[in-house]
Amino acid sequence: MIQAEIVSIGDELLIGQVVNTNASWMADALHQAGIEVGHIAAISDTKESIIQALKAASSRANIVLITGGLGPTNDDITKEVLTQYFDGELYFHEPSFRQIERLFGSRNIPITPVNRAQAEIPTSCTPIHNAHGTAPGMWFEKDGTDYFSMPGVPFEMRAMIQEQIIPRILEKHQVGSILHKTILTHGVGESYLAELINEWESSLPTHINLAYLPQPGIVRLRLSGKGSSKDTLEEEIQHYSQRLHDLIPHLIFGYGTESMEEVVGKLLKSKGKSLSTAESCTGGYIAHLLSSMAGSSSFYKGSVVSYADDVKTNSLGVAKELIEEHGAVSQQVVESMALGAQKSLNSDYAIATSGIAGPDGGSPEKPVGTVWIAMAGPDGVQSELLKLGEHRGRNIRRSALAALNMLRLKLTV
Amino acid sequence: MIQAEIVSIGDELLIGQVVNTNASWMADALHQAGIEVGHIAAISDTKESIIQALKAASSRANIVLITGGLGPTNDDITKEVLTQYFDGELYFHEPSFRQIERLFGSRNIPITPVNRAQAEIPTSCTPIHNAHGTAPGMWFEKDGTDYFSMPGVPFEMRAMIQEQIIPRILEKHQVGSILHKTILTHGVGESYLAELINEWESSLPTHINLAYLPQPGIVRLRLSGKGSSKDTLEEEIQHYSQRLHDLIPHLIFGYGTESMEEVVGKLLKSKGKSLSTAESCTGGYIAHLLSSMAGSSSFYKGSVVSYADDVKTNSLGVAKELIEEHGAVSQQVVESMALGAQKSLNSDYAIATSGIAGPDGGSPEKPVGTVWIAMAGPDGVQSELLKLGEHRGRNIRRSALAALNMLRLKLTV
Numbered sequence: 001m002i003q004a005e006i007v008s009i010g011d012e013l014l015i016g017q018v019v020n021t022n023a024s025w026m027a028d029a030l031h032q033a034g035i036e037v038g039h040i041a042a043i044s045d046t047k048e049s050i051i052q053a054l055k056a057a058s059s060r061a062n063i064v065l066i067t068g069g070l071g072p073t074n075d076d077i078t079k080e081v082l083t084q085y086f087d088g089e090l091y092f093h094e095p096s097f098r099q100i101e102r103l104f105g106s107r108n109i110p111i112t113p114v115n116r117a118q119a120e121i122p123t124s125c126t127p128i129h130n131a132h133g134t135a136p137g138m139w140f141e142k143d144g145t146d147y148f149s150m151p152g153v154p155f156e157m158r159a160m161i162q163e164q165i166i167p168r169i170l171e172k173h174q175v176g177s178i179l180h181k182t183i184l185t186h187g188v189g190e191s192y193l194a195e196l197i198n199e200w201e202s203s204l205p206t207h208i209n210l211a212y213l214p215q216p217g218i219v220r221l222r223l224s225g226k227g228s229s230k231d232t233l234e235e236e237i238q239h240y241s242q243r244l245h246d247l248i249p250h251l252i253f254g255y256g257t258e259s260m261e262e263v264v265g266k267l268l269k270s271k272g273k274s275l276s277t278a279e280s281c282t283g284g285y286i287a288h289l290l291s292s293m294a295g296s297s298s299f300y301k302g303s304v305v306s307y308a309d310d311v312k313t314n315s316l317g318v319a320k321e322l323i324e325e326h327g328a329v330s331q332q333v334v335e336s337m338a339l340g341a342q343k344s345l346n347s348d349y350a351i352a353t354s355g356i357a358g359p360d361g362g363s364p365e366k367p368v369g370t371v372w373i374a375m376a377g378p379d380g381v382q383s384e385l386l387k388l389g390e391h392r393g394r395n396i397r398r399s400a401l402a403a404l405n406m407l408r409l410k411l412t413v
Numbered sequence: 414m415i416q417a418e419i420v421s422i423g424d425e426l427l428i429g430q431v432v433n434t435n436a437s438w439m440a441d442a443l444h445q446a447g448i449e450v451g452h453i454a455a456i457s458d459t460k461e462s463i464i465q466a467l468k469a470a471s472s473r474a475n476i477v478l479i480t481g482g483l484g485p486t487n488d489d490i491t492k493e494v495l496t497q498y499f500d501g502e503l504y505f506h507e508p509s510f511r512q513i514e515r516l517f518g519s520r521n522i523p524i525t526p527v528n529r530a531q532a533e534i535p536t537s538c539t540p541i542h543n544a545h546g547t548a549p550g551m552w553f554e555k556d557g558t559d560y561f562s563m564p565g566v567p568f569e570m571r572a573m574i575q576e577q578i579i580p581r582i583l584e585k586h587q588v589g590s591i592l593h594k595t596i597l598t599h600g601v602g603e604s605y606l607a608e609l610i611n612e613w614e615s616s617l618p619t620h621i622n623l624a625y626l627p628q629p630g631i632v633r634l635r636l637s638g639k640g641s642s643k644d645t646l647e648e649e650i651q652h653y654s655q656r657l658h659d660l661i662p663h664l665i666f667g668y669g670t671e672s673m674e675e676v677v678g679k680l681l682k683s684k685g686k687s688l689s690t691a692e693s694c695t696g697g698y699i700a701h702l703l704s705s706m707a708g709s710s711s712f713y714k715g716s717v718v719s720y721a722d723d724v725k726t727n728s729l730g731v732a733k734e735l736i737e738e739h740g741a742v743s744q745q746v747v748e749s750m751a752l753g754a755q756k757s758l759n760s761d762y763a764i765a766t767s768g769i770a771g772p773d774g775g776s777p778e779k780p781v782g783t784v785w786i787a788m789a790g791p792d793g794v795q796s797e798l799l800k801l802g803e804h805r806g807r808n809i810r811r812s813a814l815a816a817l818n819m820l821r822l823k824l825t826v
Contacts (some may be wrong), residue, residue, distance in 0.1 A: 014450045016441025017626065021432055023455070028429025037427045039462070042436070042453035049452070056469065213430065277718075283704020284697035287718040291696020294772050294805055302724040305690075305700040305716035307709075311758050315717065315728060345724050359707050392707055 002173040004030055005061040006040045007053045009068035009078055010152060013042040022067050022154060026161060033166045034178035034226065035063065045069050050081045058145045063169060065161075068152035070118075070135040079122070079138075082149055086140045088124030096127060096136040103134055125149075128164050132156045139168070146172070177230040181237050182213075183221045183244060184254040186405050190214045193221075193251070200247055204240060217398040218260075253408055260404045261289040267411040268299040268349075275407070276345035277303040278316055278337040280328065281355035281371055286400045301347045306337065316340030329354050329366055331374075335383050338376035349410075350376045351403045355386070357395045369395055373403040377410060415586040417443055418474040419453045420466045422481035422491055423565060426455040435480050435567060439574060446579045447591035447639065448476065458482050463494045471558045476582060478574075481565035483531075483548040492535070492551075495562055499553045501537030509540060509549040516547055538562075541577050545569045552581070559585070590643040594650050595626075596634045596657060597667040599818050603627045606634075606664070613660055617653060630811040631673075666821055673817045674702040680824040681712040681762070688820070689758035690716040691729055691750040693741065694768035694784055699813045714760045719750065729753030742767050742779055744787075748796050751789035762823075763789045764816045768799070770808045782808055786816040790823055 006026055012018040020042055027037045038061060043049040045068070057064045069078030083090055097119035104111050118134050121127050128137030128148070133156035140147040148165050150157045185193060190212055194201070201210055207227055213220040223240060227233040245252055254263045268275055277286045287303035290296050304315045309328055312318040317340040318333055326332045334354040342350035355371025362368035369388035374381055386402055388395045419439055425431040433455055440450045451474060456462040458481070470477045482491030496503055510532035517524050531547045534540050541550030541561070546569035553560040561578050563570045598606060603625050607614070614623055620640055626633040636653060640646045658665055667676045681688055690699045700716035703709050717728045722741055725731040730753040731746055739745045747767040755763035768784025775781035781803050787796035799815055801808045 013437070014440055014453065015444040016437045016439070016450075017624070019432060019434055019437040020453075024426070024429045024432040026429070027427055031428040037429075038457060040427065040433075040455035044451060211430075276724075279697075279700075283709075284692075284700025284716055284718065285704075287692075287697025287716075287720075288701045291698075291718070291720060292806060292809065296696075297720055300720050302720040302728075303697055303700075303716070303718035304728065305697065305704070305718065307700075307704060307713050307715040308758075311689075311715040314759070315715075315757060344728060345721075346727070393705060396705065 002035055002063065002169070002175060003061040004035050004037045004063035004065060004169075005057040006037060007050075007057060007064060007066045008040070008042045008152075009045055009050060009066065010042070011045055014044060022152060022157060025154070025158065026065055026067075029158075029161055029166065030065075032178065032180055033170065034175040035166070035169060035173075045077060047077060047081050050078060051085060054085060054147070058143070062145045064145060064147045065165070066147060066149040067157055070149065070151040078149065079120075082138065082140065082147075083122035083124070086122060086124040086142060086147075088122030090120040091123055093119050093121045093127055093136065095129075096121065099130065099136070100134045128160055130156050131159050131163070137164070139165075177225075177227055177233050179225045179230070179233045179237050181223045181241055182256050183223070183241060183252055184256075184258060185219045185221065185248065185251045186217060186253050186260065186401060187251045188219075190219050193219050193248075196248060196251075197221075197244060200240075200244055203243075205236070208236065208240060216394045217401040250409065253405060259289075260401050260408070261293060264404050264408050264411070265290065265293055265296060265299060267408065271411065273348040273411075274299050274301050274346075276301040276341045276347035276350045277403075278341035278350060278352040279303055279305045280307065280312070280334075280337070280353055281357045282353045282396050282400045282403070283307060283357075285396050286351065286353070286403060289400060289404075301345045304341055304345070312337060312340075316344065327366070329356055329370060329372060331372055331383050331385070334372035334374040335376075335381045338374040338381050338383075342376040348378060349407060351407055352376075353399050353403050355388075355395070355399060357399075358390050358392045371395065371399045371402075373399060373406060375403070375406045375410060382406070415448055415476065415582070415588060416474040417448050417450045417476035417478060417582075418470040419450060420463075420470060420477060420479045421453070421455045421565075422458055422463060422479065423455070424458055427457060435565060435570060438567070438571065439478055439480075442571075442574055442579065443478075445591065445593055445637075446583065447588040448579070448582060448586075458490060460490060460494050463491060464498060467498060467560070471556070475558045477558060477560045478578070479560060479562040480570055483562065483564040491562065492533075495551065495553065495560075496535035496537070499535060499537040499555060499560075501535030503533040504536055506532050506534045506540055506549065508542075509534065512543065512549070513547045541573055543569055544572050544576070550577070552578075590638075590640055590646050592638045592643070592646045592650055594636045594654055595669050596636070596654060596665055597669075597671060598632045598634065598661065598664045599630060599666050599673065599814060600664045601632075603632050606632050606661075609661060609664075610634075610657060613653075613657055616656075618649070621649065621653065629807045630814040663822065666818060672702075673814050673821070674706060677817050677821050677824070678703065678706055678709060678712060680821065684824065686761040686824075687712050687714050687759075689714040689754045689760035689763045690816075691754035691763060691765040692716055692718045693720065693725070693747075693750070693766055694770045695766045695809050695813045695816070696720060696770075698809050699764065699766070699816060702813060702817075714758045717754055717758070725750060725753075729757065740779070742769055742783060742785060744785055744796050744798070747785035747787040748789075748794045751787040751794050751796075755789040761791060762820060764820050765789075766812050766816050768801075768808070768812055770805045770812075771803050772805060784808065784812045784815075786812060786819060788816070788819045788823060795819070 069076040125138035135151040138149040208225040211222040284305040306312040318336040338352035358368035371386040374383035482489040538551035548564040551562040621638040624635040719725040731749040751765035771781035782801035784799040
């Protein structure tokens, strides 16, 4: 039985200056590799705390992952403590020094004695190459437990975990095959989705688990299978994923780590079509999502964020009378906004939003959370009314996703 | 001597599904109140783990804060374990039930037996009112250590900590007065700022500490003072804060938890002026920052996100020839964009951005990170060249902050 623990060293964690995202990232990576984490501790950068944490961890686990306290400054005493605890002596490790030289050379910075000392490691460890930084990792073995010590810099630690530490653990311990597939849904909430797919969920074999991972506007479904044959597992997960797709095809917008805007961007690119947006209640958030993707300028033309009514009229050509008659938050106005963006920004498709994001501005007929979205395309315009909640930030996010999803559905027909 | 520990219960933390932001929030709140946290543990929702964690914590600390495992479902066994561990028996606590009734009544939901059971608490605890949820908190005392158990729902836990738990701890333990003041700076990096204020920093008395808290584009400086007299401390912190302000007045944009967009929004409101934006490389992010603030429609008119050059021409009136001659990323074009937004969106002020956010699109003369920002106002237009880094997301964030700051400086003259 394999059981892992995480020990995060650093006073910045104990005063709440830094959130321990390293620990959750490691826990997720280990979990996905089939290695169970039983305990996570954040401790102070002192000899006493480190030794106490190592002893406590080894009494419960046979894998201990340690991060932090390997920086170049004098405050970091992790290496000193580990050297003593595992009965070693520091020696100068040539390959680690060459890595330091390589990194400093590429940045044209002189190497100080403090940096040079980073290449010193205890005789009792197997060094772990740090592809992205100057402090090498260290692997100790004592009384049947493996200890891996890494720097706390996230991208240095992540590369070590993925490329070296998890493979070494899996070489030594039999955990069987683990496969995951994440299916991304949009359009219904967690509990309604659970009802829709209830029968399918019950049909899953016991070695395939389902986790619901909800976020505002999105529910991710993660299938996790354990078994001895990777090929069989792959086939099984593919089978159940396909059956789920057949059940709720319109609700699934992607797989894995894709985002809604990535999916929409890929569809537009593959069809050689362009997009513009006209945003009132989302206030530029859709534009921000699209333009945050590298290369989005190949399909995205831009946006008119028409917060004020005269901007709707002047920049999008929405008739003043339409706003006066129906109000800015109305089917008529949002459709006119989409058509106006399509025309004035000269794009194949345009999506538009107009709504009451809150917390103020609601009325009995149009309470906070009332949002109209529209999409204009080569064959006309369509629109939809959303009834969202009271939280401004979540209303903005959910409106943006719904508008992008409306376009996605159009592009996948 | 007072020493606190945090125990976070929940399997979702150990599989990396949820980042332990509760623990860092609590650590920060306690630290700011002068209570030191020595250890944070994330553990599994099992009897054995909970008892082991309580024993370990009480061997080191005299305050133990426990979150999680107080939900209505059967999986949550924290309450059962605490009842046994502190030698009590569950009884029906009327005031807690009335709180459940009140919450369910306001939402028009019937109370199930499972919800009713949340009002049962151990005889060995002092209940802690949960103003925002159905699960009451519990305060136990054993062998000189205080244990506070709270639900894991962030806003329920936070209110309990701030309004009830920290005051109770401070009533019982003498920690002296603690005062903090956070000064927000923009415009220079951490190390250059450190040089600028080096002498001032050295002049701080030993009981007033300075912490640098850098974020992309912003460096927060936190002064923390400890002393016996709160009034003296307030005067001292005010004195040093004022001296810092005199030293770098243009670099300080705000205090405490203010954001740059809030500061700019307040200035515009107080002067009764309106703003529009013309965004190329920031792609709607400035619009998103401004429109995410409730009430921003009173000063913010909207944005033209001119990702494509023809949008710059058609919607902002930037002359085609200007773009052909100087390129879209140029002083001439960004100034024309700002003037175009000011005119076509009919606002007092307008800010504009045009740059190469990366990772592609750079050239030897205009490498990735080259960004022009401009501001148009009642007395003309001004612009500035930024040379940022290679990270697209950070370039977008830093360009937006710089453009808002340009307007802030204009409005504070």
